[in-house]
Amino acid sequence: MDKLIAAKSEPLWNTNNKVISIIGGLVVLLFALPLVGLNSFYLHLFIMIFMHAVMAQSWNVIAGFSGQISLGHGAFFGIGAYATSFFYMEYGITPWVSILFGMFISGVFAVLIGIPMLRLSGHYFAIATLLIGISFQVVFQRWDLVGAASGLWVTMTPEDSWIALQFHSSKVPYYYIFLFFFLISFFAVWVLSRSKLGYRLRAVRDDPQAASSLCINVANYKIIAYVISAMIMAPMGSLFAQYILIIDPDRVFNIEISIIVLLITVLGGIGNVWGPIIGASILIPISEYSRIYLGGTGGAVDLILYGLILMIICVFRPNGLISFIPKNILERKKQR
Amino acid sequence: MTILSVENLSKAFGGIKANNDITFNVDQGSILGIIGPNGAGKSTLFDLITGYTKADSGKVEFFEKNIFGLSPDKISNLGVGRTFQKLKPFADQTLLENVMIGAFVKEQNIKKARDKALEIIDFVDLIEKRHHFAKELSTGQRKRLEMARAMAIEPKLLLMDEVTGGVDQKTIPGLVELIKKLKKTGVTIITIEHNINIIMEISDNVLALDQGKSIAFGPPKEIQKNKEVIDSYLGTFDAA
Numbered sequence: 001m002d003k004l005i006a007a008k009s010e011p012l013w014n015t016n017n018k019v020i021s022i023i024g025g026l027v028v029l030l031f032a033l034p035l036v037g038l039n040s041f042y043l044h045l046f047i048m049i050f051m052h053a054v055m056a057q058s059w060n061v062i063a064g065f066s067g068q069i070s071l072g073h074g075a076f077f078g079i080g081a082y083a084t085s086f087f088y089m090e091y092g093i094t095p096w097v098s099i100l101f102g103m104f105i106s107g108v109f110a111v112l113i114g115i116p117m118l119r120l121s122g123h124y125f126a127i128a129t130l131l132i133g134i135s136f137q138v139v140f141q142r143w144d145l146v147g148a149a150s151g152l153w154v155t156m157t158p159e160d161s162w163i164a165l166q167f168h169s170s171k172v173p174y175y176y177i178f179l180f181f182f183l184i185s186f187f188a189v190w191v192l193s194r195s196k197l198g199y200r201l202r203a204v205r206d207d208p209q210a211a212s213s214l215c216i217n218v219a220n221y222k223i224i225a226y227v228i229s230a231m232i233m234a235p236m237g238s239l240f241a242q243y244i245l246i247i248d249p250d251r252v253f254n255i256e257i258s259i260i261v262l263l264i265t266v267l268g269g270i271g272n273v274w275g276p277i278i279g280a281s282i283l284i285p286i287s288e289y290s291r292i293y294l295g296g297t298g299g300a301v302d303l304i305l306y307g308l309i310l311m312i313i314c315v316f317r318p319n320g321l322i323s324f325i326p327k328n329i330l331e332r333k334k335q336r
Numbered sequence: 337m338t339i340l341s342v343e344n345l346s347k348a349f350g351g352i353k354a355n356n357d358i359t360f361n362v363d364q365g366s367i368l369g370i371i372g373p374n375g376a377g378k379s380t381l382f383d384l385i386t387g388y389t390k391a392d393s394g395k396v397e398f399f400e401k402n403i404f405g406l407s408p409d410k411i412s413n414l415g416v417g418r419t420f421q422k423l424k425p426f427a428d429q430t431l432l433e434n435v436m437i438g439a440f441v442k443e444q445n446i447k448k449a450r451d452k453a454l455e456i457i458d459f460v461d462l463i464e465k466r467h468h469f470a471k472e473l474s475t476g477q478r479k480r481l482e483m484a485r486a487m488a489i490e491p492k493l494l495l496m497d498e499v500t501g502g503v504d505q506k507t508i509p510g511l512v513e514l515i516k517k518l519k520k521t522g523v524t525i526i527t528i529e530h531n532i533n534i535i536m537e538i539s540d541n542v543l544a545l546d547q548g549k550s551i552a553f554g555p556p557k558e559i560q561k562n563k564e565v566i567d568s569y570l571g572t573f574d575a576a
Contacts, residue, residue: 003458003464004455004458004463007454007458007466008450008451008454012446012450195446196440196444196446196449199436199437199440200437200440202428202429202437203426206428206429207424207427209388209408209424210420210425210485211437212388212407212408212409213386213408213412213417213418213486214412214437214438214441214485214488214489215409215412215441215489217407218409
């Protein structure tokens with residue numbers, strides 16, 4: 001009985017004050033970085049890290065939490081990008097509102113795709129999502145209403161505009177916008193991982209049969225995870241469209257997007273909230289620097305490096321780089 | 337009062353009749369032991385009752401409500417818990433997290449779910465292992481984990497598949513005591529067991545299966561004298 005009382009008096013989470021202080025310090029540092037005069041390249045680098053970390057986090061929700069390997073997640077990125085640009089160009093709707101449209105449309109598509117697809121499992125689901133992702137690219141390449149293969153060129157505002165979400169004189173506002181979405185997304189997924197829904201999704205991932213013996217409707221929970229994942233991915237497409245102001249199917253529905261978010265998550269640590277941050281912080285600089293020194297798209301050297309890193313990780317650290325950090329620092333302490 | 341009523345339940349896999357016209361009732365608060373040689377259809381019967389396998393024909397009523405054809409999550413939601421012959425712990429989660437997933441069925445608040453899970457873990461005598469990952473536990477401990485996890489949904493009926501199977505002899509008495517302790521909480525239990533002495537010790541009624549058919553049903557003392565049961569399963573059973 002004494003042991004039970006002692007167990008009940010434990011805090012719900014093993015809050016390591018040192019870790020909290022480090023995270024708090026890093027957040028403050030991220031907010032302060034533009035103030036110390038980061039040049040345009042480094043601002044861009046951080047923007048890409050934030051964006052890809054959120055995209056990887058989105059993939060982490062469906063793959064890491066509910067165990068469904070999606071290879072077509074770039075579709076939701078593209079939907080977000082097109083939703084923002086199309087509604088702004090056609091109806092003058094501010095991207096701040098059409099980001100929500102993009103999330104909603106992505107969510108609806110996730111339900112429509114998820115209902116038939118999530119009955120599949122393992123490799124079959126992965127292959128099906130791969131084909132779905134490619135089919136979005138093909139459809140948008142032929143859809144005249146959204147510019148077909150030429151895509152959409154967002155009309156530039158004469159000056160910087162928060163309403164139009166366009167900034168031509170500096171990347172700093174973009175930096176803070178992406179940072180804001182990055183922090184919000186990570187906080188949301190952190191809360192999700194500690195919620196009843198998070199527990200149930202992990203049950204579905206680990207053993208669907210056992211999960212259903214605990215009153216969990218496995219198919220419904222997979223769809224919920226897919227919808228949440230899609231709705232996290234879509235705003236990144238929207239913000240990216242406003243960042244580059246020109247989108248086309250080859251750019252925003254490219255299969256490479258789906259593969260990169262997978263690589264980032266696996267490198268950092270799948271199923272762990274911190275994995276996508278670690279993965280993006282390593283892979284995105286490799287990609288950007290190889291682009292600088294090797295030109296164009298990095299002469300595909302970045303992809304070769306991705307492959308090498310992934311092989312090393314799969315062989316020596318299958319749980320990703322996060323596994324270098326002792327579990328009792330980030331998670332609950334085990335009592336022996 | 338009858339908690340579970342099974343009538344003429346049948347299931348064939350191709351030409352093999354895994355369950356053939358099975359009929360029995362379970363009284364509330366009792367323990368029904370199911371015995372039979374390997375391949376007799378015991379685990380299939382559990383799968384049919386809990387919705388993991390769809391029966392070809394028959395009727396299953398839980399508290400007089402027809403549950404035939406319902407999905408496993410709906411059946412468990414009505415109050416039917418189960419454990420598995422091939423253990424299915426959520427391996428990469430701690431014991432506490434495993435049981436909390438069950439506790440969330442009745443408790444929405446995370447602290448209340450945690451506290452309830454801890455009480456059940458204490459009940460199965462694993463409180464010191466609560467932060468251990470399921471994959472780190474021994475087979476006997478994982479059996480307790482599955483019982484705790486199933487208990488967390490507050491079942492009225494608990495189906496346990498070979499609780500003492502695959503564990504060492506020293507572990508068995510503790511698991512038997514745990515089953516008896518569970519019964520005292522008022523939960524009705526159906527248990528599949530190969531260890532005939534245990535079945536005779538804990539059961540109020542015994543159902544004997546052979547080649548998918550029910551060959552005997554009744555109190556343990558009657559079952560151990562039943563000629564068909566002795567021929568097919570018990571051999572020269574010595575009740576001592």
